[in-house]
Amino acid sequence: MTDQTQQFASDNYSGICPEAWAAMAEANQGHDRAYGDDQWTARAADHFRKLFETDCEVFFAFNGTAANSLALAALCQSYHSVICSETAHVETDECGAPEFFSNGSKLLVASSESGKMTPQSIREVALKRQDIHYPKPRVVTLTQATEVGTVYTPEEIRAISDTCHELGLNLHMDGARFSNACAFLGCSPAELTWKAGVDVLCFGGTKNGMAVGEAILFFNKDLAEDFDYRCKQAGQLASKMRYLSAPWVGILQNDAWLHYAQHANSCARLLAELVSDVPGVSLMFPVQANGVFLQMSEPALETLRNKGWRFYTFIGAGGARFMCSWDTDKERVRQLAADIRSAMGTAV
Amino acid sequence: MTDQTQQFASDNYSGICPEAWAAMAEANQGHDRAYGDDQWTARAADHFRKLFETDCEVFFAFNGTAANSLALAALCQSYHSVICSETAHVETDECGAPEFFSNGSKLLVASSESGKMTPQSIREVALKRQDIHYPKPRVVTLTQATEVGTVYTPEEIRAISDTCHELGLNLHMDGARFSNACAFLGCSPAELTWKAGVDVLCFGGTKNGMAVGEAILFFNKDLAEDFDYRCKQAGQLASKMRYLSAPWVGILQNDAWLHYAQHANSCARLLAELVSDVPGVSLMFPVQANGVFLQMSEPALETLRNKGWRFYTFIGAGGARFMCSWDTDKERVRQLAADIRSAMGTAV
Amino acid sequence: MTDQTQQFASDNYSGICPEAWAAMAEANQGHDRAYGDDQWTARAADHFRKLFETDCEVFFAFNGTAANSLALAALCQSYHSVICSETAHVETDECGAPEFFSNGSKLLVASSESGKMTPQSIREVALKRQDIHYPKPRVVTLTQATEVGTVYTPEEIRAISDTCHELGLNLHMDGARFSNACAFLGCSPAELTWKAGVDVLCFGGTKNGMAVGEAILFFNKDLAEDFDYRCKQAGQLASKMRYLSAPWVGILQNDAWLHYAQHANSCARLLAELVSDVPGVSLMFPVQANGVFLQMSEPALETLRNKGWRFYTFIGAGGARFMCSWDTDKERVRQLAADIRSAMGTAV
Amino acid sequence: MTDQTQQFASDNYSGICPEAWAAMAEANQGHDRAYGDDQWTARAADHFRKLFETDCEVFFAFNGTAANSLALAALCQSYHSVICSETAHVETDECGAPEFFSNGSKLLVASSESGKMTPQSIREVALKRQDIHYPKPRVVTLTQATEVGTVYTPEEIRAISDTCHELGLNLHMDGARFSNACAFLGCSPAELTWKAGVDVLCFGGTKNGMAVGEAILFFNKDLAEDFDYRCKQAGQLASKMRYLSAPWVGILQNDAWLHYAQHANSCARLLAELVSDVPGVSLMFPVQANGVFLQMSEPALETLRNKGWRFYTFIGAGGARFMCSWDTDKERVRQLAADIRSAMGTAV
The missing domain is CATH 3.40.640.10 (Type I PLP-dependent aspartate aminotransferase-like (Major domain))
Incomplete structure (x- = not known):
């Protein structure tokens, strides 16, 4: 769950x-x-x-x-x-x-x-x-x-x-x-x-x-x-x-530090991939670690916020940072991606 | 135990x-x-x-x-x-x-x-x-x-x-x-x-x-x-x-802070009481909190150290500080007191 | 003199x-x-x-x-x-x-x-x-x-x-x-x-x-x-x-502070006026105090330096700062202006 | 003068x-x-x-x-x-x-x-x-x-x-x-x-x-x-x-630094010598530089102050510091010594 x-x-x-x-x-x-x-x-x-x-x-x-x-x-x-x-x-x-x-x-x-x-x-x-x-x-x-x-x-x-x-x-x-x-x-x-x-x-x-x-x-x-x-x-x-x-x-001692980082990174890549074909969404930076920086429309960001998603927007107008962590659930990533797609579809 | x-x-x-x-x-x-x-x-x-x-x-x-x-x-x-x-x-x-x-x-x-x-x-x-x-x-x-x-x-x-x-x-x-x-x-x-x-x-x-x-x-x-x-x-x-x-x-939330402090204080008082009649041992300060400062002979302190006891001696020659904490075991206090008595008996 | x-x-x-x-x-x-x-x-x-x-x-x-x-x-x-x-x-x-x-x-x-x-x-x-x-x-x-x-x-x-x-x-x-x-x-x-x-x-x-x-x-x-x-x-x-x-x-006590500042300012204005019609020289900022910032050609600046003039050039390429002070001699200002004119004439 | x-x-x-x-x-x-x-x-x-x-x-x-x-x-x-x-x-x-x-x-x-x-x-x-x-x-x-x-x-x-x-x-x-x-x-x-x-x-x-x-x-x-x-x-x-x-x-360049220091030191020695036989006055420290530290009576110090002399008294009760400098006038030293003698004679 x-x-x-x-x-x-x-x-x-x-x-x-x-x-x-x-x-x-x-x-x-x-x-x-x-x-x-x-x-x-x-x-x-x-x-x-x-x-x-x-x-x-x-x-x-x-x-x-x-x-x-x-x-x-x-x-x-x-x-x-x-x-x-x-x-x-x-x-x-x-x-x-x-x-x-x-x-x-x-x-x-x-x-x-x-x-x-x-x-x-x-x-x-x-x-x-x-x-x-x-x-x-x-x-x-x-x-x-x-x-x-x-x-x-x-x-x-x-x-x-x-x-x-x-x-x-x-x-x-x-x-x-x-x-x-x-x-x-x-x-x-x-x-x-x-x-x-x-x-x-x-x-x-x-x-x-x-x-x-x-x-x-x-x-x-x-x-x-x-x-x-x-x-x-x-x-x-x-x-x-x-x-x-x-x-x-x-x-x-058992490389948990590395496995968790690999997991967080893979969550970030997953998010990037899932939204890669969403019209109006673009990557601001290559996804090489555990963060995804997306350029989106401001109304779409507002829609996401209203759905309860939390993210930072310090990168400038229309930019949003989504961070993944050691325990990020890929199902949540998929939910987020779906909501991004939906927000852009309706809100652009 | x-x-x-x-x-x-x-x-x-x-x-x-x-x-x-x-x-x-x-x-x-x-x-x-x-x-x-x-x-x-x-x-x-x-x-x-x-x-x-x-x-x-x-x-x-x-x-x-x-x-x-x-x-x-x-x-x-x-x-x-x-x-x-x-x-x-x-x-x-x-x-x-x-x-x-x-x-x-x-x-x-x-x-x-x-x-x-x-x-x-x-x-x-x-x-x-x-x-x-x-x-x-x-x-x-x-x-x-x-x-x-x-x-x-x-x-x-x-x-x-x-x-x-x-x-x-x-x-x-x-x-x-x-x-x-x-x-x-x-x-x-x-x-x-x-x-x-x-x-x-x-x-x-x-x-x-x-x-x-x-x-x-x-x-x-x-x-x-x-x-x-x-x-x-x-x-x-x-x-x-x-x-x-x-x-x-x-x-x-349940006053654990106070109960633990009471316990630590009572351990300190216990130690002070147990050594109060040991010849050559005297209290340097009133025992009002969780520390006991004893004036003892230097050889006795050395004896205690050799038995594995750890304590601070920053108070001056012959002074030793014994601190009790929230989890101090009263049996350990009694062991310490007994060793102090023994050390003073043999080492003075 | x-x-x-x-x-x-x-x-x-x-x-x-x-x-x-x-x-x-x-x-x-x-x-x-x-x-x-x-x-x-x-x-x-x-x-x-x-x-x-x-x-x-x-x-x-x-x-x-x-x-x-x-x-x-x-x-x-x-x-x-x-x-x-x-x-x-x-x-x-x-x-x-x-x-x-x-x-x-x-x-x-x-x-x-x-x-x-x-x-x-x-x-x-x-x-x-x-x-x-x-x-x-x-x-x-x-x-x-x-x-x-x-x-x-x-x-x-x-x-x-x-x-x-x-x-x-x-x-x-x-x-x-x-x-x-x-x-x-x-x-x-x-x-x-x-x-x-x-x-x-x-x-x-x-x-x-x-x-x-x-x-x-x-x-x-x-x-x-x-x-x-x-x-x-x-x-x-x-x-x-x-x-x-x-x-x-x-x-x-006798307003010397003000008189000297007026003098320094007037020297700066004099310099600005004297070079105002020199081709290729332009004022970078209005002259309101005792400094004159001129945009000139780099070779002209070099010519001035070679003639022994000292000035700062921290304002960017081709920019030069000339500061006047309480004791600046207007004759020296005129000498400088003449050398600027000369340098621009020959060096541009 | x-x-x-x-x-x-x-x-x-x-x-x-x-x-x-x-x-x-x-x-x-x-x-x-x-x-x-x-x-x-x-x-x-x-x-x-x-x-x-x-x-x-x-x-x-x-x-x-x-x-x-x-x-x-x-x-x-x-x-x-x-x-x-x-x-x-x-x-x-x-x-x-x-x-x-x-x-x-x-x-x-x-x-x-x-x-x-x-x-x-x-x-x-x-x-x-x-x-x-x-x-x-x-x-x-x-x-x-x-x-x-x-x-x-x-x-x-x-x-x-x-x-x-x-x-x-x-x-x-x-x-x-x-x-x-x-x-x-x-x-x-x-x-x-x-x-x-x-x-x-x-x-x-x-x-x-x-x-x-x-x-x-x-x-x-x-x-x-x-x-x-x-x-x-x-x-x-x-x-x-x-x-x-x-x-x-x-x-x-002409050793003025040394001559002035010698002068100040000699003034200090002079003061010390002049009061050396005043009853009740004693040197607190050897006079090796340009300061003289005298132990005197408090009333005598008060008398000196009332005569217009300025000195520091941070050394403890009855202690007074007299500093000589590069331009100290030996006549003033003698006046001070005389006043110290007088103050001790009357004020002790």
């Missing part, structure tokens, strides 16, 4: 997946050491190192806002700047968190195509100003998968990291939907990160079946110096850390 | 209590709105307003570091100062978090007796410097129960708040163990807070059976202006907020 | 005017109280109150970077945002100082015409986002005269302040060249500020004949609460304050 | 010395490049490098608050801590500036003898806490001469820097009265700084005959990376920099 609360507004409307829940339940036996000195946290860190095939430094933060902002703050000083795309979540939806955690680092917006920056667009921003009256570029942050549901290939990341290293920039990856990118590309996590020149990854768990607890992985370990103090001071060190780390053990 | 992992190092070694867990499980059905627009968060806020018998503003943060630091930052500017006792957690154990969140507010240490500041000790600090070269005092923060296991009475709080209002200071309460104070005094939460002049309370859940999610209650609602933005920017707005708020519903 | 070092790169290439110098010399007699408790500082503040015909609060900062950033920080919190034009100095040339002093307030860029924002362009930015994931607009900052040498009329300022008050925004004026605006409009300082709804003005002295020492005037005195502490903490309280304030007495 | 305004409250009550004034006057000829690209700034930096016999990095800030706070911020991150003596100006008189510029670094107070920390007192603070819940010590800051008028010998500094390097701490020197220390010890500036292991010196000019403009010298050049951006962002880059740097040329 279909869960009628299932919506497409955001992948963070979903709950905790069974594997994460089971690990939390197991972790909830008796007492354990606090502040990350517990066995679950050690196990989760080991899982990450194994998964990424490298001895990276692993930290946990409560949410993506903090994980990304703390990582960026570790990569630059307040008088430096961070280059991001104009759709980057750190620019558009964090209420100035990167500026707050870094005590003033400015975000510089690079142009992008389908949500993706290019070596050239980064270079233009990085070299635009070289004088002391403007914050010195020091970091590039990519979102993988992007906020518009597209994915950087390993080659694209490598080209960007080459540019970064040439220009003296650190490379950060906001991986709120990193799982979905891995699932789409069929690449290993290592291929999409350190092997392609990424210095730090924020690996999102919340949008893929966890309650809280994003992981921060430093492949460039020099950049991780005293990062544990940074997390503590910034209110991101959980006393009962095991409840952040055990769920990671749960979803990493 | 006794849980051998049960320790007395910290009350945050304990896990999630059944009521909190059950509420999380119930909240984990299907999708729900994110960022606190869900029903669980609304219900939790209502529970707080009912419990405190007032229409306060309610927010949630991931942990106590952030809850207290954000609240203090809301009560002063960077060039102001915060008066606290020399044992205050914000001074001794937050790695500079209050200074970070406030962008530089200095903590000024007032003398205390048994962990408690007095109107006089606050006044001395507040009036010590009145010139522009020193940060202007703007906030007083009390810890209730204190870090040494003592409790402020409503009359003591009222005397302090009178001093605060006379001197133009806001009054904040760090209630990491507020439940234990209520349990000891038999007072209503309202009597210990706004009725006694407290402006803002950080009500701790983690040490009383929750995984994450401290509540911040503004009784002075003017001080809460745009506090939701402050939380968001500082990385303290959970996307899946229901997992922070539902546990509060779980422990508030 | 003409001073060959005289350039048109910036009005801050000029030195200290005689009136300011004389006041400094007079202030340099014997000892005086420090940190602004001296008579010169009191006199300067009184001069400002008289000039502005109101009992405003007056502070001094070392430079414009700090004056503007401190004032903006006083008008908002870190999770708020500041609306400015895309050419605003705070956005383009302060290396993130506003973000630093405010601990993260984001600058939101409004579109402008000839460097001036409009009620409509402000409204669009202010109302674009109303959700918690984006910094809440709280301040509008105007530059008077603007960075492209144009001037807001009292009516334009009033229309903007009406919009501000409707939307709950404070209104700040960056008056690095406020004198030049007064000189152009023939308005009183009061008409251009508090009578038109401005809350805070940063009145620049450096570009008008002083060495250091911008004045910050709060017409809305509530916003000035503890601003003296803010200045002190931020490293902007001069111990020997008299050397910042005495020059103000010097240039305010 | 004696200047009756001459006081002993602070050495920053004095004005600008002739050499500094003459250099400013010379710098005030015509136009010059802004933001430190002028010849005076280059010359001043060269003078410092020659004086210190090393190729150090030289920067200028408007005042000591900013110079010290920026330097400390460059030596640590927000979650680090700074060890200073309990009388350190950064701790007692900067209104939280170090915490503000560093975004939250905590100052840890080490015990001192006659205002001077020792390797042992530093070690105790540095090793007191090694856990993540307390800011990690990263910098030691010495004041030379100290706030109580004493001086660290090269050997004492070396012993401290050895401790610093052993413990991974950077060493900063607050040299607001560095000149006075050099004058007392007869050491070269190099011997008192980098040759003894100091990483960064803030060399004060204001208290020794300048209006504004402290110099910041990085002997450890790695620590100076992008420090120019830091200064700019923090509102400490003067546009008309020549007025900060030219005075340095003026006082450095």
Whole structure:
């Protein structure tokens, strides 16, 4: 039976997946050491190192806002700047968190195509100003998968990291939907990160079946110096850390993270396919992860809303974002597709 | 049967209590709105307003570091100062978090007796410097129960708040163990807070059976202006907020919060009683909450450690802190007491 | 005889005017109280109150970077945002100082015409986002005269302040060249500020004949609460304050500030007139203050540079900024105009 | 004739010395490049490098608050801590500036003898806490001469820097009265700084005959990376920099800095000698720089105040600080001494 609360507004409307829940339940036996000195946290860190095939430094933060902002703050000083795309979540939806955690680092917006920056667009921003009256570029942050549901290939990341290293920039990856990118590309996590020149990854768990607890992985370990103090001071060190780390053990140990991402992606593709022949509906971006961005008529969107569907429309007039998640029911996708078809048929 | 992992190092070694867990499980059905627009968060806020018998503003943060630091930052500017006792957690154990969140507010240490500041000790600090070269005092923060296991009475709080209002200071309460104070005094939460002049309370859940999610209650609602933005920017707005708020519903709706605090307190009293006649052991502070601070011989402490007991010794030479929690097993308390007696008998 | 070092790169290439110098010399007699408790500082503040015909609060900062950033920080919190034009100095040339002093307030860029924002362009930015994931607009900052040498009329300022008050925004004026605006409009300082709804003005002295020492005037005195502490903490309280304030007495007491601004403006107009009929040269913006922005050919600019002229070209290809100052020699203006004519004649 | 305004409250009550004034006057000829690209700034930096016999990095800030706070911020991150003596100006008189510029670094107070920390007192603070819940010590800051008028010998500094390097701490020197220390010890500036292991010196000019403009010298050049951006962002880059740097040329080129410091020191010694046999008056600290700290009776202090003398009494009951400066008149010192003798004779 279909869960009628299932919506497409955001992948963070979903709950905790069974594997994460089971690990939390197991972790909830008796007492354990606090502040990350517990066995679950050690196990989760080991899982990450194994998964990424490298001895990276692993930290946990409560949410993506903090994980990304703390990582960026570790990569630059307040008088430096961070280059991001104009759709980057750190620019558009964090209420100035990167500026707050870094005590003033400015975000510089690079142009992008389908949500993706290019070596050239980064270079233009990085070299635009070289004088002391403007914050010195020091970091590039990519979102993988992007906020518009597209994915950087390993080659694209490598080209960007080459540019970064040439220009003296650190490379950060906001991986709120990193799982979905891995699932789409069929690449290993290592291929999409350190092997392609990424210095730090924020690996999102919340949008893929966890309650809280994003992981921060430093492949460039020099950049991780005293990062544990940074997390503590910034209110991101959980006393009962095991409840952040055990769920990671749960979803990493049997590749649930990947299977769920594959499922969410396939739901998105299904939606795209089902509406591909609906007159007046067009895809705004390639569907490479778990989001579908449709251009439709405003009346049709209103019709959908009236039928109870929830989705975001921040992309501009007539644009609608439909997000799928680890637990999206394909039957709901079909219902949505049918309603879109119906709305466009009657409402255009 | 006794849980051998049960320790007395910290009350945050304990896990999630059944009521909190059950509420999380119930909240984990299907999708729900994110960022606190869900029903669980609304219900939790209502529970707080009912419990405190007032229409306060309610927010949630991931942990106590952030809850207290954000609240203090809301009560002063960077060039102001915060008066606290020399044992205050914000001074001794937050790695500079209050200074970070406030962008530089200095903590000024007032003398205390048994962990408690007095109107006089606050006044001395507040009036010590009145010139522009020193940060202007703007906030007083009390810890209730204190870090040494003592409790402020409503009359003591009222005397302090009178001093605060006379001197133009806001009054904040760090209630990491507020439940234990209520349990000891038999007072209503309202009597210990706004009725006694407290402006803002950080009500701790983690040490009383929750995984994450401290509540911040503004009784002075003017001080809460745009506090939701402050939380968001500082990385303290959970996307899946229901997992922070539902546990509060779980422990508030049938007074589990109070029963567990009563239990923890009674375990602490039991320990104190059981060792009260042990030669060479003395209480460092009155046992009014869930902590027992014993003065013992160093060799005896070493003996206890060798037997596998865990406890903190930050109070000075020969001092040991034993914390009880919501799930402390009284049999373990008796084992500990017996081992203390034995250690002192042989080791002194 | 003409001073060959005289350039048109910036009005801050000029030195200290005689009136300011004389006041400094007079202030340099014997000892005086420090940190602004001296008579010169009191006199300067009184001069400002008289000039502005109101009992405003007056502070001094070392430079414009700090004056503007401190004032903006006083008008908002870190999770708020500041609306400015895309050419605003705070956005383009302060290396993130506003973000630093405010601990993260984001600058939101409004579109402008000839460097001036409009009620409509402000409204669009202010109302674009109303959700918690984006910094809440709280301040509008105007530059008077603007960075492209144009001037807001009292009516334009009033229309903007009406919009501000409707939307709950404070209104700040960056008056690095406020004198030049007064000189152009023939308005009183009061008409251009508090009578038109401005809350805070940063009145620049450096570009008008002083060495250091911008004045910050709060017409809305509530916003000035503890601003003296803010200045002190931020490293902007001069111990020997008299050397910042005495020059103000010097240039305010006999209207030297206005005469010098009139002179600089007239030099700019002269330059514009002298090149108005040069083929291929066009004005990029109306000349209303002390700057002239010319569109010329790139080879001509190169020719000018080779002749030793200094000017800025940040306005885009072929654009050049020529700034006049309090001591600009009209003979040098004529030399420059002649060289422009010559360069265009030969180099186009 | 004696200047009756001459006081002993602070050495920053004095004005600008002739050499500094003459250099400013010379710098005030015509136009010059802004933001430190002028010849005076280059010359001043060269003078410092020659004086210190090393190729150090030289920067200028408007005042000591900013110079010290920026330097400390460059030596640590927000979650680090700074060890200073309990009388350190950064701790007692900067209104939280170090915490503000560093975004939250905590100052840890080490015990001192006659205002001077020792390797042992530093070690105790540095090793007191090694856990993540307390800011990690990263910098030691010495004041030379100290706030109580004493001086660290090269050997004492070396012993401290050895401790610093052993413990991974950077060493900063607050040299607001560095000149006075050099004058007392007869050491070269190099011997008192980098040759003894100091990483960064803030060399004060204001208290020794300048209006504004402290110099910041990085002997450890790695620590100076992008420090120019830091200064700019923090509102400490003067546009008309020549007025900060030219005075340095003026006082450095003919050793005026040293002669004035010798004079101020000799005035202090004179005062101490003149009252050495006054019954009831005792020196609180050795007189090694330009300050004299006398223990007297409260009524005598009141008598002095009534006679118009100004001095500070922040040292505790009956303690009074008398500061001499570059222009102190020895006749005034004798008048003061006579009045002290008289006040003690009649008032005790």
